[in-house]
Amino acid sequence: MRIGILQTGHSPDEVRDDLGDYGQMFTRLLDGHGYDFTIYSVVDNQFPDGPGAADGWLITGSKHGAYEDHDWIPPLEELIRDIRDANLPLVGVCFGHQIIAQALGGKVEKFDGGWAVGRQVYDINGEKIALNAWHQDQVVKLPEDARVFASNDFCENAGLMIGDKIMTIQPHPEFTAQMIDALIKYRGRGNISDDVLSHAEDGLAQVIDADKFADQMADILNKGDR
Structure with missing residues (x-):
């Protein structure tokens, strides 16, 4: 089964050789599920030529905002709608979560409550799941027919299901403690408050449930093989 990864940003230059780029982080996270991957650096x-280039699709995180003026965002939004119309599975993470919501009629804004950094606990379909996060933007208006399946006190709309083949999630199941540590060092200092970063550093040794959530992602992507 072919999964197309739409890469919407790059990991810090300082750690890319060791930790990989954003697309590679997802190939590691989903290793063992029997997929072949093609990464498109959108x-x-x-x-890609169109939605038929893969059996299922995944959109990565990015340092960019979904509402920013970049020449690659309008064609990405068009591709998202084409994937939906082709009834193919689609998973979006962080920026991917936001751009899917925006492309399908929702709204994304910079959250005035600040940043979520590092380990966060979410209510996901009634279960407490810990995942790493790195975001300030949030989905503030849902697309039509979207259902919230993940939330916490900081991020009300942390996970969306749109129909039965589109799943989006605000935190980063692909981010390890090493990646959060790198982002703190190379992108956080001077941009995010020291209190928020220090709290995130304190949680780096705590367990996260990335593999458990990866299985949920695979449940969606596998619908492209039915």
Whole structure:
């Protein structure tokens, strides 16, 4: 089964050789589920021919905002709608969560409550799941027919199901403690408050449920094989 990864950003230059780029983080997270992957760096205007280029799709995180004026965002939104119309599975993470919501009629804003950084606990379908996060933007208006399946006190709309083949999630199941530590060092200092970063550092050794959530992602992506 072919999964197309739409890469919308790049990991910090300082750690890319060791930790990989954003697309590679997802190939590691989903290793063992029997997928073949093709990574399209849409942030660099590398797009597939259309939704039929893969059996299922995944959109990564990014340092960019879904509402920003970049030449690759309108064609990405068009591709998202084409994937939906083709009834193919689609998973979006962080920026991916936000751009899917926006493309399908929702709204994304910079959250005035600040940043979520590092380990966060979410209510996901009634179960407490811990995942790493790195975001300030949030989905504030849902697309039509979207259902919230993940939330916490900081992020009300942390996970959306749109129909039965589109799943989006605000935190980063693909981010390890090493990646959060790198983001703190290379992108957080001077941009995010020291209190928020220190709290995130204190949680780096705590367990997260990335593998458990990866199985939920695979349940969606596998609908492309039915």
